[in-house]
Amino acid sequence: MFETLKKVDFTPWASDYEVVHEDWLFKLLHFKSKPKHRIPVLIVYAYINRPYVLDLHDRVSVVKKMLKKGLDIWMIDWGYPKRADKFTEIRDYIDYIDFCVDHICQQKKVDKLTLHGYCLGATLAVIYASLYPKKVKNLVIQAPPINFETSNTLALWAKSIDPTKVVEAMGNASGELLNTSFLLVDPIRLAVGKYQSLLDNLDNEGFARNFFYMDQWIFDSPAIPGKVYEEYITRWYQRNEIMKGTYDIDGKKINLKNIKMPILALIAEKDHITPPEATLPFFEKVPSKDKLLLKVDKGHIGLSVSSHSHKTLWERAINWIVERSN
Amino acid sequence: MEVLERERLGEELLEVFRRLPKESFELFLRNLNIRRYVENLWENYKRGRLEYDENFDKIFREIFEIFFRPIELLISGYRFVFGFIRTPNVFEIEGRRELMKAYNEFINSYFKHLELLFNSYLNLFLPEISRNAVDTFILSWQNTFQRYFDTFTEWNTLTESPFVIPKKGSEALLKCLEYFNKFKVEFSRFKQLVEESYMISALNFIEHANSNEIESFNEFITIFSKIVSEEFDEVLASEEYLKIQSGMLENMMMYVKYARKHLEIILESNPLNPLATQSELDEAYKRIHDLKRKVRELEKRIEELERLSRGG
Numbered sequence: 124m125f126e127t128l129k130k131v132d133f134t135p136w137a138s139d140y141e142v143v144h145e146d147w148l149f150k151l152l153h154f155k156s157k158p159k160h161r162i163p164v165l166i167v168y169a170y171i172n173r174p175y176v177l178d179l180h181d182r183v184s185v186v187k188k189m190l191k192k193g194l195d196i197w198m199i200d201w202g203y204p205k206r207a208d209k210f211t212e213i214r215d216y217i218d219y220i221d222f223c224v225d226h227i228c229q230q231k232k233v234d235k236l237t238l239h240g241y242c243l244g245a246t247l248a249v250i251y252a253s254l255y256p257k258k259v260k261n262l263v264i265q266a267p268p269i270n271f272e273t274s275n276t277l278a279l280w281a282k283s284i285d286p287t288k289v290v291e292a293m294g295n296a297s298g299e300l301l302n303t304s305f306l307l308v309d310p311i312r313l314a315v316g317k318y319q320s321l322l323d324n325l326d327n328e329g330f331a332r333n334f335f336y337m338d339q340w341i342f343d344s345p346a347i348p349g350k351v352y353e354e355y356i357t358r359w360y361q362r363n364e365i366m367k368g369t370y371d372i373d374g375k376k377i378n379l380k381n382i383k384m385p386i387l388a389l390i391a392e393k394d395h396i397t398p399p400e401a402t403l404p405f406f407e408k409v410p411s412k413d414k415l416l417l418k419v420d421k422g423h424i425g426l427s428v429s430s431h432s433h434k435t436l437w438e439r440a441i442n443w444i445v446e447r448s449n
Numbered sequence: 450m451e452v453l454e455r456e457r458l459g460e461e462l463l464e465v466f467r468r469l470p471k472e473s474f475e476l477f478l479r480n481l482n483i484r485r486y487v488e489n490l491w492e493n494y495k496r497g498r499l500e501y502d503e504n505f506d507k508i509f510r511e512i513f514e515i516f517f518r519p520i521e522l523l524i525s526g527y528r529f530v531f532g533f534i535r536t537p538n539v540f541e542i543e544g545r546r547e548l549m550k551a552y553n554e555f556i557n558s559y560f561k562h563l564e565l566l567f568n569s570y571l572n573l574f575l576p577e578i579s580r581n582a583v584d585t586f587i588l589s590w591q592n593t594f595q596r597y598f599d600t601f602t603e604w605n606t607l608t609e610s611p612f613v614i615p616k617k618g619s620e621a622l623l624k625c626l627e628y629f630n631k632f633k634v635e636f637s638r639f640k641q642l643v644e645e646s647y648m649i650s651a652l653n654f655i656e657h658a659n660s661n662e663i664e665s666f667n668e669f670i671t672i673f674s675k676i677v678s679e680e681f682d683e684v685l686a687s688e689e690y691l692k693i694q695s696g697m698l699e700n701m702m703m704y705v706k707y708a709r710k711h712l713e714i715i716l717e718s719n720p721l722n723p724l725a726t727q728s729e730l731d732e733a734y735k736r737i738h739d740l741k742r743k744v745r746e747l748e749k750r751i752e753e754l755e756r757l758s759r760g761g
Contacts, residue, residue, distance in 0.1 A: 128465045128477075209731065210738040218745065276686045283691040285699055292702035292709075294731070299519065302472060307516050308685065311678040315512060318480035319670060335469060342470040 127331045133339045135175040137184040140198070144226060148202040148211065149219045151226065154186060159193030160448035162260055163227050163236045166198040167220055167251075169243035170351060171301065173343050174200050176427050177241065179336055183428040185437060192441050194448060197227055199244075203345040209294045211348040213247075213355065214372045220251045224258050237444055239263040242397060242423070246359065249405070253381040254372060261447045262382065262411075263440070265389040266397045266426055269405035271360045275398050276308050278360060286356035290349035298344030305341075309395065337428065366405065379405065385413035387443050389436060391426040392418055415443055472515075479511040486511075487673065491666050499658045505651045513643060520636055523701060560591070618714035625707035628700050635697035642684070642693055650680035 144151040166186075168174035177198075178186040189196050199220065204211065220238075227236055238259045240248025245267030252259040271278060289296060306313050324330040364370035370377045388406050390399050399418070406416055419436045421429050426436070466474050486504040493499055564587070571583065611619050654676045663669045684690055713726040 125461050125465050129461070129468065131468045133468075206727075206730070207734050207737075210735045215738075215742070274686075276682075279686050279691060280694065283695040285695070288699050288702040288706070292705035294727070303516060303519055306472075309678070309682075310512060310516065311674055311681055314476055314515065315480060315483060316674045316678070318476050319484065319674070321477065322480060322484055323667075335473065338473040339470055342472045 127325055127328055128335075130328065131331060131335045133336060135173075135179055135336070135340070137178050137181045138186050138190060143197075144223070146219060146222075148204060148208050150200040150202065151223045152198045152200055154190055154196040154198070156190045156195065157193075158195035160195065160445060161231075162233060162448040163195040163197055163231050164189065164263075164444065164448075165220075165223060165227060165236055165238055166196065167238060167240045167244040167248045168199060168201065169241055169245075170201045170216065170347060171243060171344070173340060173345070174198055174241075176340050176424070179340065179428055183430065183433055185427060185433075188433070188437055189441055189444070192445050194441070194444060195231065197223065199223055201345070204295055204348045205346075206294045209290075209349040212350045213250075216247050216351070217251055217254065217372050220247060221255065221258075224251075224255070228258070234258070235260040237261040237263060237448065239265065239444075240267060241265045241427075243268065243355070245269075246355075246365070249379075249382070250365070250370070250372065250377050252384065253377045253379055254375060256381045256384060259384050261444060262384055262386045263389070263444060264386070264402070266391060266394060266402075266423055267388065267405070268359070268397045268401045270366045270401050270403075271363045272366070272404075273398050273400050275395055277305075277396055278401075280304070280308070281356050281360035284356065286353045290353050293349070295346035295349045296352040297346045301344050301347070302342055337424065341424075366408075379409055382409040383411050385447055386411045386415075387440060388414075388416045389426060389440055390416065390418050391421045391423055391432075393421060394423040394426070396423040413447075475515060479514070483508050483511050484670075487670050488666070490673075491669050494658055494663070494669065499655050501651060501655060509644065509647050509651075512647075516643075517640065520639075520697075520701065523705065524633070524636075557595070564591075614715055615718050618711055618718065621707045621711040621714060625704055625711055628704040628707060632697060632700035632704050635693060635700055638693050639697050642690060646680055646684040647677065650677040653680070 139155040140152045141155065142150050143153045166174070166177065168177070178184045181187065186196055186198075201216070224236060224238075228234060235258050238248045238252060238261070240246070240263070242265070245264035246269060248262060248264060249267065249269055252262045271281075286296075289300075293300070321331070321334050324334075358364045358370060362369070365377055365379075368376065368378065386406075386409060388402055390397075390402050392399060402416075406414065417436050417440055419426055419429075419432045421432055426432055462478075465477075469477070486507045489504045490499065490502075493502070493504075568584065654673050657672065657676060658669070663672065709727065713728055716722045716724060716726055717729075
């Protein structure tokens with residue numbers, strides 16, 4: 124009965140890379156390739172879940188697609204925070220992005236690069252781009268939560284909790300806590316509907332393989348460092364500071380008017396984590412003259428890993444980057 | 450035959466467990482059960498009218514066990530921790546001291562018996578020189594420990610807990626109990642709200658099924674999931690739910706905070722305690738992070754100075 128499940132094998136990271144820098148928790152990865160274009164791409168992943176969703180397996184690897192088009196791809200891995208990382212703050216993430224940008228620019232002898240942020244990584248990318256606009260040639264934001272004034276269940280929950288109490292008790296927001304919360308947002312579809320489909324397709328090896336690749340990624344949840352959790356729930360979700368122009372890093376205000384570089388936004392219409400309204404007001408607000416918004420009729424994860432997104436959205440998205448990489 | 454079949458299934462499941470994430474495996478198994486209960490409902494439906502029965506309750510338990518468990522674990526944690534540190538009645542302890550002595554004598558006799566048995570084996574298998582060295586060391590070790598233990602049990606145990614631990618420890622304990630009681634109330638409300646919502650959606654499904662003709666099992670389970678999902682979409686975003694969830698979470702976290710604080714104060718006030726508490730480690734981590742940021746700042750300044758000195 125369980126023959127298909129016994130064959131499940133999970134080896135993410137479809138592309139080869141080397142770790143070029145490590146800073147206790149954070150790592151900078153460089154994918155091996157022979158780039159044809161001058162401007163490198165730095166992918167800033169979210170600090171929730173793991174970055175290999177963009178290089179999950181051959182058929183749905185965004186990284187592989189980018190490499191094939193001759194782009195030079197670098198990626199930040201925020202690691203698995205432990206109790207010892209409780210005092211890591213958002214400013215440390217921004218500082219490490221800056222370190223990586225300088226490192227890459229020095230290596231590649233360029234003065235700016237393409238910054239590609241994914242989910243909360245896109246929020247970090249927007250903050251970085253507004254602080255250091257001269258170092259960002261192109262800004263790509265994938266499923267970006269920038270406007271937190273949304274009505275999806277997850278946002279309502281985030282607005283109703285006191286993150287300080289969670290941090291005082293637990294130190295970090297643990298991966299298990301996050302997993303349970305994400306399931307509870309939509310318990311019947313995620314804990315029943317999805318698995319009933321699996322039971323219907325138990326003999327289909329391809330289905331089971333894709334299913335468990337996704338599940339492995341979904342449940343591979345690093346903790347969020349306590350101070351980061353406290354800050355992003357309070358200042359981003361509850362006070363919507365980035366949109367209001369009151370958010371700062373080390374006293375430096377985040378001014379969205381600085382986002383004048385070419386910007387590409389990739390959003391999923393059925394995204395229940397980052398709904399389109401988390402992006403659209405921001406996208407309309409930034410003064411960039413070279414803006415493109417691509418949508419796909421999928422959910423938050425489907426944007427990266429569905430065959431439909433790869434056929435329709437990613438081809439155009441990568442071409443957009445390539446056209447601005449020389 | 451049945452036993453063999455069960456063993457084979459157990460081995461198969463263990464193999465699958467090794468390959469899947471823990472959460473996927475649990476949800477997979479629970480959904481096997483859910484499928485069986487929905488099949489029972491489908492059979493009942495085909496036989497005539499669908500009614501609320503135990504299959505609906507079993508489905509509920511399978512769905513929500515994974516959500517209730519982490520919270521229930523905290524309640525078990527409470528039982529464990531407070532069972533361990535609870536201060537019993539002083540007379541009870543004094544009465545137990547006699548019992549402890551008797552128990553000690555019994556254990557000593559038992560050790561002597563084991564020693565005799567062990568020595569007889571040693572005589573059979575070990576050369577003379579090892580036998581003497583082993584015997585001598587073991588006897589000396591036991592005597593040392595025995596002297597220490599006897600002295601220890603002669604003294605009165607410190608049982609007047611409120612005066613033994615620092616005042617802050619007692620205050621933390623009282624706060625912990627206060628938040629635990631609030632948390633228990635909120636958890637019951639949370640569970641009740643989820644149960645009621647499920648019950649409403651199950652009744653809506655029954656009404657829908659009985660007033661429409663559902664032709665296949667697939668359609669039956671799809672409609673069931675859809676009706677229950679829609680009910681939960683509404684409930685989970687409702688003001689009532691948000692209030693209960695945040696209240697439960699806050700009280701749960703405050704209970705954890707003060708339970709740990711109480712234990713930490715007991716540990717910190719014990720001069721024999723060899724362990725650093727979580728708060729002490731946190732303080733060290735904080736200092737390390739502050740220093741790291743200062744180092745990074747200095748590195749940046751040095752780089753800037755080097756750049757300027759190169760005329761950059």
